[in-house]
Amino acid sequence: MSANRGYLRFKVSQRVEHWLLFGSFTTLALTGLVQKFAQAEISIWLVGILGGIETVRIIHRIAATVLMLESIYHLGTILYQVLVKRSRPGLWLTGRDIVNGIQLLLYNVGLRSERPQQGKFTVEEKVEYYSLVWGTVVMIITGFMLWNPIATTSSLPGQVIPAAKAVHGGEALLAVLAIILWHFYHVHVRHFNRSMFTGYLSKEEMEDEHPLELARVEAGEPPQSEQPDAKVAARSRVFTVVYGVVALALLAGVYYFISFEQTALETVPRATSEATLFAQLTPVPQIAAASFDAPLTSWDDGIGDLFQAKCSVCHGGTIPLADLDLTSYETTVLSDTDIPAVVPSNAAGSNIILQQQTGDHPALFTPIELAKVYTWIELGAPRAAQEE
Secondary structure, three states: OEOOOEEEOOOHHHHHHHHHHHHHHHHHHHHHHHHHOOOOHHHHHHHHHHOOHHHHHHHHHHHHHHHHHHHHHHHHHHHHHHHHOOOOOOOOOOHHHHHHHHHHHHHHOOOOOOOOOOOOOOHHHHHHHHHHHHHHHHHHHHHHHHHOHHHHHOOOOOOHHHHHHHHHHHHHHHHHHHHHHHHHHHHHHOOOOOHHHHOEEOHHHHHHHOHHHHHHHHOOOOOOOOOOHHHHHHHHHHHHHHHHHHHHHHHHHHHHHHHOOHHHOOOOOOOOOOOOOOOOOOHHHHHHHHOOOOOOOOHHHHHHHHHHHHOOOOOOOOOOHHHOOOOOHHHHHOOOOOOOOOOOOOHHHOHHHHHHHOOOOOOOOOHHHHHHHHHHHHOOOOOOHHHO
16 A cells, blocks of 8 residues: 555556557457448548548457457466466456345345445456456457458358358447446446556545455455465466467467468559540440340349349448449339439439449449440340340
8 A cells, every 4th residue: 555645456567458458449449340330421431531441451450469469468467376476366256256246236226235345356347357358259269260261261161251240240349338338337437446547546445346455455464375485486487488488379379360361451452543444435335245145134134133243232231322222123223313323325324334434433343244234224224124
């Protein structure tokens, strides 16, 4: 205890760990949720502010790497307490925590008049800690699957990739909600806890949340059984060597994690020169389309499938991007919009052709596909082949 500051709660190294975790978690949540809810207006705005979706993904991966490195360090601190100091970490669950949990539940619903008497770490803090450990393990495993899909599907069925995506996104959302509704309330709303800033708690705060720890400190009891300095020093030397080797192996695993597949890191370079993808000469696309083995001259014989493959990811679903739904003939050709996507018999005036001609649309038709769509529109954008 410091007479001026209060009772020591967290050492400097522990506070540094906390802020590293805070920074990586917040960055992961921000850059991950904008990808999960990509069609939300705030997501579109944030992606633009951060420099585009590829930049967002790179930032997300950097934060994930920081989280993995911090986890390796934290594992070392836990093992040091157990193997070198021969002490039980304060966050380990005990039978008393079950009793405290039941008493706390009764207190919260008004069936108990007093909060349970707890030590250095309360049952709420332990539950939150193990939730964090569990969530980190889940996110690392599913993150590897999404980061290295080829390696994953070389030994597991392809269905694990969409499953990993669902678990990864769901766990991320759960973690963010837990932080907001649980951690933020207990640390900042119910009582503003400054210990992660200063390292200390006042006597009043200790009496309210950690009365048993306060009693132990004031009674002069050591936090753990005393160990001879010589034995601790000897174990520390052995631990440094052994865990040094383990840490190097784990670091190699992290490097393997982030560099195994280049497909997850490389992006298509931005074009350095302009190229004309399509010239507005009606006979050219018609001639090109006529030379195809299977020309697409109606919505039902292939144009609809082409739109589904190239356009429906963004221009479909519950909230289509730019309010443009290209998943059905009715919404594509018959919808009443300011700039129609398709103007039958007027390909040059159709917005889908205009967007494709810019060359910077996120999903581009190939020249052959564009010629087919152009010809279909010029033919009146028929729905079925018999309408031609």
